[in-house]
Amino acid sequence: MSVPVGSHVDTRPYLLERVDEAAVVQLYADGFEALPLREKILIYHLYQAAIAGRDIYYDQRYAHNLAMRDTLEEIVTHPDAIPEDTLAEIRRYTKLFWINSGPYNNLTARKFVLKCTPAAFAEAARIAVRNGARIPADLAGLEPYFFDLAVDPIVTSKTPGAGKDILQASANNLYSGVVMADLEGFDERYPLNSRLVKQDGRLVEEVYRVGGRYDKYIREIVRHLDAAIPYATAPMAAALRALIRFYETGETADRAAYDIAWVQDRDSPVDTINGFVEVYMDARGVKGAWEALVYYVNPQKTAGIRKLADAAQWFEDRMPWADQYKKQGVRGVSANAIDVVIETGDSGPVTPVGINLPNDQTIRELHGSKSVSLSNANQAYDKSTLPEFRREFAWSVEEAQRAEKWSSVASELTTDMHEVIGHGSGRIAEHLQGNPQGVLKEQYSALEESRADLVALYFVPDRKLVELGLVEEADHADIVRAEYEGYARNALVQLRRIREGSQIEEDHMRNRQMIVGWLLANSRAIEVRRRDGKTYYVVVDVKAFQESVGRLLADVQRIKAEGDYEAAKTLFETYGVHFDPALRDEVVARVDRLHMPSYTGFVQPRLQAVRDDRGGITDVQISYPLDLQTQMLEYSGRR
Numbered sequence: 001m002s003v004p005v006g007s008h009v010d011t012r013p014y015l016l017e018r019v020d021e022a023a024v025v026q027l028y029a030d031g032f033e034a035l036p037l038r039e040k041i042l043i044y045h046l047y048q049a050a051i052a053g054r055d056i057y058y059d060q061r062y063a064h065n066l067a068m069r070d071t072l073e074e075i076v077t078h079p080d081a082i083p084e085d086t087l088a089e090i091r092r093y094t095k096l097f098w099i100n101s102g103p104y105n106n107l108t109a110r111k112f113v114l115k116c117t118p119a120a121f122a123e124a125a126r127i128a129v130r131n132g133a134r135i136p137a138d139l140a141g142l143e144p145y146f147f148d149l150a151v152d153p154i155v156t157s158k159t160p161g162a163g164k165d166i167l168q169a170s171a172n173n174l175y176s177g178v179v180m181a182d183l184e185g186f187d188e189r190y191p192l193n194s195r196l197v198k199q200d201g202r203l204v205e206e207v208y209r210v211g212g213r214y215d216k217y218i219r220e221i222v223r224h225l226d227a228a229i230p231y232a233t234a235p236m237a238a239a240l241r242a243l244i245r246f247y248e249t250g251e252t253a254d255r256a257a258y259d260i261a262w263v264q265d266r267d268s269p270v271d272t273i274n275g276f277v278e279v280y281m282d283a284r285g286v287k288g289a290w291e292a293l294v295y296y297v298n299p300q301k302t303a304g305i306r307k308l309a310d311a312a313q314w315f316e317d318r319m320p321w322a323d324q325y326k327k328q329g330v331r332g333v334s335a336n337a338i339d340v341v342i343e344t345g346d347s348g349p350v351t352p353v354g355i356n357l358p359n360d361q362t363i364r365e366l367h368g369s370k371s372v373s374l375s376n377a378n379q380a381y382d383k384s385t386l387p388e389f390r391r392e393f394a395w396s397v398e399e400a401q402r403a404e405k406w407s408s409v410a411s412e413l414t415t416d417m418h419e420v421i422g423h424g425s426g427r428i429a430e431h432l433q434g435n436p437q438g439v440l441k442e443q444y445s446a447l448e449e450s451r452a453d454l455v456a457l458y459f460v461p462d463r464k465l466v467e468l469g470l471v472e473e474a475d476h477a478d479i480v481r482a483e484y485e486g487y488a489r490n491a492l493v494q495l496r497r498i499r500e501g502s503q504i505e506e507d508h509m510r511n512r513q514m515i516v517g518w519l520l521a522n523s524r525a526i527e528v529r530r531r532d533g534k535t536y537y538v539v540v541d542v543k544a545f546q547e548s549v550g551r552l553l554a555d556v557q558r559i560k561a562e563g564d565y566e567a568a569k570t571l572f573e574t575y576g577v578h579f580d581p582a583l584r585d586e587v588v589a590r591v592d593r594l595h596m597p598s599y600t601g602f603v604q605p606r607l608q609a610v611r612d613d614r615g616g617i618t619d620v621q622i623s624y625p626l627d628l629q630t631q632m633l634e635y636s637g638r639r
């Protein structure tokens with residue numbers, strides 16, 4: 001028996017604290033306890049492997065990171081008699097340092113600094129030493145890294161300005177003493193997994209592998225991966241063996257073999273990503289930042305995605321567009337909904353909400369890729385949204401309460417519908433030869449996102465969702481209303497992200513603006529109201545909302561299917577691109593007054609093994625630390 005979506009009201013703590021513009025939020029892995037012991041033990045070993053590599057990422061991000069973190073952690077764990085204001089500032093800075101894995105803001109890439117005086121900091125360190133702390137010998141040498149904004153100001157600088165070198169301008173530790181000109185004619189043998197160093201005028205690749213750079217961490221990772229293998233399914237065991245092989249040799253061919261083995265493991269209930277993966281930190285976009293995630297399939301949510309996918313033809317037959325654009329034999333797009341148990345390195349404490357790997361384009365084309373959506377991260381984001389934020393833009397108390405109660409369920413449902421029955425639907429006219437992008441050009445992406453959103457909005461009130469068991473009949477009307485209200489509000493709230501100009505560039509934002517703008521102009525579904533100098537978008541007619549969405553969807557499908565570039569351009573130019581800067585200024589002022597967090601760091605679940613007399617694992621227990629400092633100190637062995 002499964003618990004229906006949205007049937008229990010969750011009162012656990014999500015938002016734990018605010019640190020400047022960051023929120024600290026607890027991540028929950030419901031469902032872990034119900035896993036078979038074999039999978040729990042598998043996850044436990046992979047979890048250990050994820051912690052074992054964490055410091056690789058710290059070191060990659062900044063050469064001084066580990067010494068800085070040691071200093072901070074020693075001080076905060078030996079605080080007696082440190083003056084209160086100094087200690088408070090050190091704690092603030094340390095929390096930001098943990099959330100961002102170093103002194104660079106993960107959104108802006110820019111450095112942040114300690115705001116006490118260097119003398120006060122040195123005094124705090126002396127007191128901590130008296131309390132038994134072990135502070136790195138050269139504390140004075142670290143001072144500029146803690147205090148001077150002009151020293152190593154940006155972690156990744158892709159556009160440093162005329163005459164400046166992107167590698168020199170970037171403070172990360174993926175290169176040492178190297179400029180772009182050095183790379184001309186250089187044969188880079190380990191592009192993804194090496195640090196490039198200039199020694200005596202020539203380039204040396206320090207390969208990340210057993211016996212190479214990060215040897216001590218990588219050996220530990222390998223040890224834990226090895227311990228995991230007996231508990232893995234056969235395809236997953238094959239992938240883990242391939243990963244170990246890659247960690248041992250560092251060779252590109254072994255990395256490719258691992259990618260293939262990982263992609264081919266499609267059905268295992270547990271999976272991990274562990275290695276040098278994303279390349280955003282490297283200004284060249286070549287070197288992989290280390291990360292690890294361990295997760296299990298959320299069977300209930302994945303079952304929901306599969307039910308939608310299986311019913312894809314039912315939805316296709318009822319699309320509100322002309323019959324010639326309806327497809328036969330349509331199959332829903334399938335992905336796994338997962339719950340993460342731990343994310344470290346490049347994916348934690350700040351986490352992605354969806355992942356599609358591997359990045360190697362050749363392997364994607366030949367062997368496919370795997371997509372996961374991080375259900376529990378998405379849920380934690382939603383649950384940690386400040387109630388004031390919803391209240392500020394909701395016209396009535398009832399609307400705010402509905403959002404509080406249902407927006408998480410509604411947005412997960414419509415996101416699945418968008419992906420599964422939205423993007424895969426519809427037939428294209430023959431003359432486009434399967435390539436509408438070619439004629440719709442820069443309009444294509446926003447149009448296609450609109451189409452997928454409209455499919456979700458159109459079918460979310462449909463009884464079919466109750467029949468499929470995706471929503472409870474009694475909740476359905478509230479969920480629909482909450483979704484429509486949230487969609488309308490978002491067109492207003494999203495303007496906060498565009499603080500300059502009066503135009504929207506990003507495709508998803510254009511799509512949402514277009515749909516709400518079109519509804520405002522062509523239906524009675526939404527009213528613009530004003531109260532106390534504030535603007536509200538109020539959904540006044542749910543039925544009109546759905547019917548109008550159907551009309552718009554029919555037209556959007558026609559535009560895509562016929563490749564009607566002029567119509568697409570007119571649609572977005574009229575409703576999706578331009579906005580009133582005065583309205584934006586109002587929204588920005590309202591958001592700023594609420595001190596909205598601009599990013600979130602997650603406290604991960606904690607696993608503990610229960611062992612028998614001979615050291616064998618008899619159970620794995622999950623708990624939630626509810627505290628960033630507790631978790632960070634435990635990871636670095638200080639608790």
Ligand SMILES: [Zn+2]
Binds near residue numbers: 418423449452
């Ligand atoms: Zn999409």
